[in-house]
Amino acid sequence: MRATLMHKAHDVRIENVPDAAIKQPTDALIRVTRACICGSDLWPYNDQPETPGGRPMGHEAIGIVEEVGGDVQRIKRGQVVIMPFAYSDGSCMFCEEGLQTACVHGGFFGSPDVGGAQAEALRIPQADGTLYPIEADAEDALMPSLLTLSDVMGTGHHAAVTARVRPGGTVAVVGDGAVGICGVIAARRLGAEQIIIMGRHPDRIALAKEFGATDVVSERGEEAIARVRELTGGFGVQSVLECVGSAEAMETSLGIVRPGGAIGRVGLPHYAAIPGAEQTFFGNIIIAGGPAPARAYIPELLADVMEGRLDPGRVFDRTVDLDGVPDGYRAMNDREALKVLIRP
């Protein structure tokens, strides 16, 4: 079958690899009908060292179940399923608490062992706990929005939840990538009154405004902090959705959060320590977030997508087949595309 492998930074190839196959009786095999490129895929796209054999890429997918292992009970052949970016057994104490990304038998897609979703097919460990069957045809017009429940919309929602967005609250979203845009959608959905999008790409800002952003801050660093304070009576916001992961984004987040406020981190941190230990202490700032338990959020978000109240699929502004994936990486990295959808 054909799959996406990253050999080193800026070297993404579509190659023939051994067919994905069931290895464990708890596995399922899916044919990937939709996948996409994640903002987090751009980190290795820019810094991955030479990797012998290449690293399988992709961790977001919708697919059709082609085969299930002998111990799989709930998932059936032929179902259309959402695949969250982490696999999980669905039964350990962390899964029961809704923190599937900490599952004791869990892990993440896009690794040499499990394979990546930017491919024709994929082995799904812990299929019963991982996959979420949906009542939709594989070619349903809602597919782009449904695909976002695999990661990006769940991640934006997690940023909003961990940043404790509340009805009537004030929110800043750091980063205008697809996760940031989904953060705006989530903040609006949770009832925030003021939603400040921090970014500088006109088309993304325009989309964020359509989704409910009330203010735009395009400055950076200290100037950005000053602008957010101006917009919030000098105090800063109650909720910061940190959707980037850089040291600068974290510093900005700390600068714009008001006392008693919370920072929901969903950008993969590229900094070793969280600065401002005293400042966050005296402000009673809450620092939270991490990999989103996308699986836990599917039920509530799915209802809104199916009933037309939420259309996060609009973050996709380009569609490619597998051959178009390498250029899709380039386009996202050049900020030419916001998020690239893949039809393998």
Add this chain to the structure above:
Amino acid sequence: MRATLMHKAHDVRIENVPDAAIKQPTDALIRVTRACICGSDLWPYNDQPETPGGRPMGHEAIGIVEEVGGDVQRIKRGQVVIMPFAYSDGSCMFCEEGLQTACVHGGFFGSPDVGGAQAEALRIPQADGTLYPIEADAEDALMPSLLTLSDVMGTGHHAAVTARVRPGGTVAVVGDGAVGICGVIAARRLGAEQIIIMGRHPDRIALAKEFGATDVVSERGEEAIARVRELTGGFGVQSVLECVGSAEAMETSLGIVRPGGAIGRVGLPHYAAIPGAEQTFFGNIIIAGGPAPARAYIPELLADVMEGRLDPGRVFDRTVDLDGVPDGYRAMNDREALKVLIRP
């Protein structure tokens, strides 16, 4: 009047100073009937540089209102009042949210401007918002427990609340000082099932056990982390009450918190950054806490004290008059006393 001044590390003196007096129409003047020495007073006791004129000490008190300014409405002469360690106007948006330590007109006692509570009398800014009148005689036997609502019990409670202690939950309390002991009381009160006290002073451990600690870890560093993991099925605890403030205590806290867990920091941080930015991210760890809004917690804790369900006053194991204060500092610093009560 007589008051406590810290001139430099290890140099605490009782001196005659100008009488405390009303300065603003929103002030009240209290005669201090009970005060105490705080674990946080030991930081300057060990590291304060030479300070011309000395620094007024003390931020915990119960007193009798002797005089009120022209704008004070709610507080009356003759009332017995609890004085939380921060003053606050009671009406700004932070006070309304119950975060009085971030009050826009607030501040902390024990400063040159406001004076300290280890004294015969004290000026109380924002008296209406700050003071909490109680129905008790100034010599009531409950006075030690009532005094803890000024800071130490409210702080232990804040650690537990911000660490999200829940019924049936697992908790570790880092530090066996008076705040840590109050953290045990608070964790028990909030329904925790397993409460691990981390400390090494036999008398304090014994008291913690009486208050509900179920396990004791007296190791330090990596060994302490390993012990807590052993006691929690390898996962760590859901809630860590960080009641010290040292870099080592924070590192221990990060080592023993389980995925999805929370660290409630109430020890004044003596570290610049919070390490483990990636580890806390992947674990979806919540880092919270700060100066406790003791004022907000008084109503609920007071009921438990008045009705005999809570006796945090047992953290006081020594009582002194003002002349005994310097030796009280020494005794607490030498870990000879857990917490020293002052009857000025």
